[in-house]
Amino acid sequence: MLIIQHFDKISSTYTYVITTDVNRNAIIIDPVFENIETYLGTLTRLNLKLKYAIDTHTHADHISGIGKLRDLTNCTTAIGQQSKVIKTGMRVTDGDVIECDGMQLKAIYTPGHTDDSYSFLLNNQSLFTGDTLLIGGSGRTDFQNGNPYDAYHSLHQKILTLPDSVLVYPAHDYKENTVSTIIYEKKHNPRLQAPSAEAYAEIMNHLNLPYPKLMDVAVPANIALGQDINQSISFDDEITAEDFITKQKANEIVGIDLREAYECKRDGVIPNTHHCPYTLLDEQLKPGNKLHELLEQHQHQLYKIVFICAFGERSALALKRVRKIGYKGMKHLQGGYANWIKAGGVPELKS
Ligand code: FE
Numbered sequence: 003m004l005i006i007q008h009f010d011k012i013s014s015t016y017t018y019v020i021t022t023d024v025n026r027n028a029i030i031i032d033p034v035f036e037n038i039e040t041y042l043g044t045l046t047r048l049n050l051k052l053k054y055a056i057d058t059h060t061h062a063d064h065i066s067g068i069g070k071l072r073d074l075t076n077c078t079t080a081i082g083q084q085s086k087v088i089k090t091g092m093r094v095t096d097g098d099v100i101e102c103d104g105m106q107l108k109a110i111y112t113p114g115h116t117d118d119s120y121s122f123l124l125n126n127q128s129l130f131t132g133d134t135l136l137i138g139g140s141g142r143t144d145f146q147n148g149n150p151y152d153a154y155h156s157l158h159q160k161i162l163t164l165p166d167s168v169l170v171y172p173a174h175d176y177k178e179n180t181v182s183t184i185i186y187e188k189k190h191n192p193r194l195q196a197p198s199a200e201a202y203a204e205i206m207n208h209l210n211l212p213y214p215k216l217m218d219v220a221v222p223a224n225i226a227l228g229q230d231i232n233q234s235i236s237f238d239d240e241i242t243a244e245d246f247i248t249k250q251k252a253n254e255i256v257g258i259d260l261r262e263a264y265e266c267k268r269d270g271v272i273p274n275t276h277h278c279p280y281t282l283l284d285e286q287l288k289p290g291n292k293l294h295e296l297l298e299q300h301q302h303q304l305y306k307i308v309f310i311c312a313f314g315e316r317s318a319l320a321l322k323r324v325r326k327i328g329y330k331g332m333k334h335l336q337g338g339y340a341n342w343i344k345a346g347g348v349p350e351l352k353s
Pocket of ligand 1: 141
């Protein structure tokens, strides 16, 4: 396992590139827009393929790089279920596990700094805490639906219940600290010594911190993330959820679900669709794999094939990638599985 820590001097943000040497796939956490070239340099230098770009929460002090990384590398973007971000590839909820090349990244809902804050636990060993727990500190709770009582409970009931040896990697540091441990923070972090939620709220409500300089720019920009994904996809490439339901009943289409196994298990599936996770697209397009077979089988009637994902981001990316290698005529489900549910689709639940 390799964890590479990048530092943004302007916002004092830490960004993490994590990888194993199994298949040279990587995950990035909390990338900063202005530093995209640096991250791409790291990926190139280590010959890594970026699979996921994740934000721990909607940032107020910098513009997120996850949308740009998705456009440049075709990776899957992810943020918490509670986030107001308009468009993202996946939304994680408490307990979801993103699996990639021997990395198991468990999402832990830790509201308080914001109401969409998550921490991510890597293989039970390393915790990416976002702004929930900082080294010797904790994230402010005075904007973006922050709440010191929620923060106290997230810290004491979720984070401090993890094993003492777990490494703590925060999203910010202002004093050149790089990494800590649960036990060290438990003993030495002054914020964690507050004896009750009330005492913690008393501290947090009197910090009198200045308004983040970039907040009025960063928050709207980050909420609008992913908006331009459909610029390269026309309306003719989409099928509405209503149309999908009608055409599927008439047996006129073949649905290919690109979501991850954990999403299918959590949210259910559209009956009679094929499952080919987007992260395995390159593999799946090789002869002998299911997606390759489906595309070949329908090559004279590719209008039948409809890509599906959670919200329409990965399906649009898949459409672009599959067309690039010569297949024409497929469509993707507008607004994804979420729209299909809204249109009255009856899911099949996976056990
Ligand atoms: Fe923050």
